[in-house]
Amino acid sequence: MAIVLISLILAAFIALYFYLAQNNKYWQNRGVFCADGALPGVGHMLSVISMKINFHECCSKIYHNNRGRSMVGFYNFMSPSLMVLEPELVKTVLQTNFTSFHRNAQKIDPDTDPLLSKHPFFSYGDKWLVGRKRLTYSFSSKKLKILLESVKSVCVMLEDYLDNKLSKTGKVQLELKDLFSKYTTQVAAAAGFGVDGFCFDEEKADVSFRKIGKKILEPSIRNTMMLISVIFVPLLNKILKISIIPKDIDNFFRTLVKDLMEERRKEEIPRNDFLDLMAKLERIEGDKFDLEMLTSNVITFFIDSYGTSSTAMSFIGFQLASHPKVQEKLRKEVMTVLDKYDGAITYEGLKEMTYMDQVINESLRLQPVLPSMIKSCTEEFELRGSDGLVCRVQPETEILIPVQGLHKDSRYWKNPEVFDPERFSPDRKHSIEKFAFLPFSEGPRACVGMRMALLLMKVGFAAILRKYNLELSSKTQIPLKLIPESVLPAAKGGVWVFFRQL
Ligand code: HEM
Incomplete structure (x- = not known):
């Protein structure tokens, strides 16, 4: 009896091993070199699921260990994925042969996350076109000038908040991700639907939009589970059914958009927000927008304005506080431009702040907000590397774009670890290798x-630099380490900076 039981257990283990290892020769069989360290079942993801490093750091490691190659295979758990390492191949995937790679690999289950499944990043076909069209319409120069007014009103609140903190001691220590999340969430509420998000009002923390943002994107046990199951193991989420947008927030946005849109349809008083632009577009197109799609567009505006931009701003603020000379040079530019426009922040003035663009670009090079992107092959396609490697990519294969790896490759960037905004100066920026710099992707x-993001970041830094000096606090852990379980890059222990009135 005991022998039968042991034999059965042994057979079960062997069967499990063969099941988990079934794909492990996928790349070898195609003559593509596979990154070292794959394990049955988890592939190259052991250090990611054990929270030693995050997924993007894992990709950067694979990139650097295989720098001389054009492509390298790796296993995202049991899925064979292909990393393209050459800018020319990145161009093929993102631009030249977009039709074969037009989908992002991350999938959202429309039953679990109905609103997010219509976000352009997760959608394709008609849904993608509609979402993109509405956002593109809202970010033309003419429309951005309208949204700028809302962003400026938030800067006044930001300044009041900082002045209030500084009124007692003249110097205050603040955590940048938290500060900029308050700013970008307040912008998302004001420029999104013209409401006060109460982000700078500590007494109203309970009803603040900041609470909504935190619930969706910031590290928590729920969000870690969500990240693993939705992004990395979608099959697991078929059972767990964790939604990225929690149910109460889903309901909150549906009610808010329904109520506000009804008002906007009745009264035609112009306002400076995204919802108003949607009401105008509706009138132009002559048909009422489907409410679920519209709510999804608003959520896209909200999540993207808040999450990505606050992440980028916290790292830009870190660089400014760490490099006083760069900060001073940028302050001079801000003051000169503001003087030219009688102290006002204007759309034209922002365009003239070109050193600000250099600083933003260089910070995004060192710490991109999306340090790697995963595309899905939709039609069989032959990729040819400059090293002679040919790979016939099959539909459903994931293609990894190692943004961070390319951003720090010494073949494209001299002293890649050094923060040097001069790389993007007018006389040097033309020599930057195309498709080796992808902070906002290409194609x-x-x-x-992108234009909205640059606008809100530039307005925020112009407002801060004209009044305050930033100085890095010893509370910031140097070198910065990233929190492995965070959806977007976030520094462990936070980025702490002293603000001082000038
Ligand atoms: C510093 C801030 C931002 C950064 C670094 C950033 C970066 C990116 C990147 C790298 C992608 C992926 C592109 C791809 O899949 O190839 C993306 C997609 C997207 N971003 Fe941003 N983003 C920022 C802010 C914003 C803002 C403010 C909005 C809108 C309000 C926005 C809306 C979107 C949308 C809708 C997509 C999906 C596009 C598509 O798949 O067609 N982003 N962003």
Whole structure:
């Protein structure tokens, strides 16, 4: 009896091993070198699921260990994925042969997350086109000038908040991710639907939009489970059914958009927000927008304005506080431009702040907000590397774009670890290798909100630099380490900076 039982257990283990290892020769069989360290079942993800490093750091490691190659295979758990390492191949995937790679690999179950499943990043076909079209319409120069007014009103609140903190001691220590999340969430509420998000009002923390943002994107046990199951093991989420947007927030946005849109349809008083632009577009197109799609567009505006931009701003603020000379040079530019426009922040003035663009670009190079992107092959396609490697990519294969790896490759960047905004100066920026710098991606799926993101970041830094000096606090852990379980890059222990009135 005991022998039968032992034999059965042994057979079960062997069967499990063969099941988990079934794909482990996928790349070897195709003549593509596979990154070292794959294990049955988890592939190259052991250090990620054990929270030693995050997924992006894992990709950067694979990139650097295989720098001389054009492509390298790796296993995202049991899925064979292909990392393309050459800018020319990145171009093929993102731009030249977009039709074969037009989908992002991350999938959202429309039953679990109905609103997010219509976000352009997660959608394709008609849904993708509608979402993109509405956002593109909102971010033309003319419309951005309208949204700028809302962003400026938030800067006044930001300044009041800082002045209030500084009134007692003249110097205050603040955590940048928290501060900039308050700012970008307040912008998302004001420029999204013209409401007060109460982000700078500590007494109203309970009803603040900041609470909503935290619930969706910031590290928590729920969000870690969500990240693993939705992004990395979608099959697991078929059972767990964890939604990225929690049910109460889903309901909150549906009610808010329904109520506000009814008001906007009745009265035609112009306002400076995204919802108003949608009401105008509805009138132009002559048909009422489907409410679920519209709520999804608003959520896209909200999540993207808040999450990505606050992440980028916290790392830019870190660089400014760590490099006083760069900060001073940027302050001079801000003051000169503001003087030219009688102290006002204007759309034209922001365009003239070109050193600000250099600083933003260089910070995004060192710490991109999306340090790697995963595309899905939709039609069989032959990729040819400059080293002679040919790979016939099959539909459903994941293609990894190692953004962070390319951003720090010494073949494209001299002293890649050094923060040097001069790389993006007018006389040097033309020599930057195309497709080796991808903070907003490239091709038809490139970030549709780039202009909005640059606008809100530039306005925020112009408002801060004209009044305050930033100085790095010893509370910041140097070198910065990232929190492995965070959805977007976030520094362990936070980025702490002293603000002093000038
Ligand atoms: C510093 C801030 C931001 C950064 C670094 C950033 C970066 C990116 C990147 C790298 C992508 C992926 C593109 C791809 O899949 O190839 C993306 C997509 C997207 N971004 Fe942004 N983004 C920022 C802010 C914003 C803002 C403010 C909005 C809108 C309000 C926005 C809306 C979107 C949308 C809708 C997509 C999906 C586009 C598509 O798949 O067609 N982003 N962004």
